[in-house]
Amino acid sequence: MVNSANFPQCQCPIKTCTCSGGIHSYIPYYRKILDFLQPQKIFEWGPGQNTILGLKTPSVKSIVAIEQDPQWIPKIEDTRFEVLVIPEHDPQYVHLHGHEDADIFFIDSRRRAECLDLVRMQALPQAVVCLHDAQRYRYHQALAKYNTVKFLDLGFAIATRLPHPNLASLLVEESQW
Numbered sequence: 488m489v490n491s492a493n494f495p496q497c498q499c500p501i502k503t504c505t506c507s508g509g510i511h512s513y514i515p516y517y518r519k520i521l522d523f524l525q526p527q528k529i530f531e532w533g534p535g536q537n538t539i540l541g542l543k544t545p546s547v548k549s550i551v552a553i554e555q556d557p558q559w560i561p562k563i564e565d566t567r568f569e570v571l572v573i574p575e576h577d578p579q580y581v582h583l584h585g586h587e588d589a590d591i592f593f594i595d596s597r598r599r600a601e602c603l604d605l606v607r608m609q610a611l612p613q614a615v616v617c618l619h620d621a622q623r624y625r626y627h628q629a630l631a632k633y634n635t636v637k638f639l640d641l642g643f644a645i646a647t648r649l650p651h652p653n654l655a656s657l658l659v660e661e662s663q664w
Contacts (some may be wrong), residue, residue, distance in 0.1 A: 527549075527590055552569070553658055589643070603629035619642060
């Protein structure tokens with residue numbers, strides 16, 4: 488468990504943080520993580536740019552995403568991409584649906600703190616979690632339960648339960664990004 492007092496925060500009121508877009512862009516960081524880790528399986532809450540980046544990674548064999556609003560589903564024609572449309576308040580929304588073995592979990596949708604807790608408790612220990620909008624204080628308690636947390640940008644953090652040898656060497660190289 489890490490100390491969340493050291494986590495960066497935006498200056499928005501805690502309950503109404505609206506930071507997004509270029510100010511907290513995860514794209515260059517996520518691209519680097521995908522290129523470096525070469526995952527085979529990704530599970531997402533909130534498909535979008537992250538999905539497109541994942542599908543451009545040659546090693547990726549499948550991406551399964553949960554989305555609560557069909558209007559937010561990107562128009563992607565790729566057999567490796569599957570979307571489960573589940574309303575936000577449905578108990579199945581915070582569920583791994585048999586995908587505990589994903590290499591990366593990308594969280595960019597509703598109920599993020601619950602999704603963080605679920606992945607920590609049920610996914611493989613070496614899985615890497617990527618959290619968009621990580622600057623929001625309301626996610627910090629769940630994020631702090633991981634053994635390793637690294638903010639690559641104010642709004643983008645990665646976390647693992649166990650030290651990940653490949654990720655450790657990537658973070659050492661971070662100054663070269």
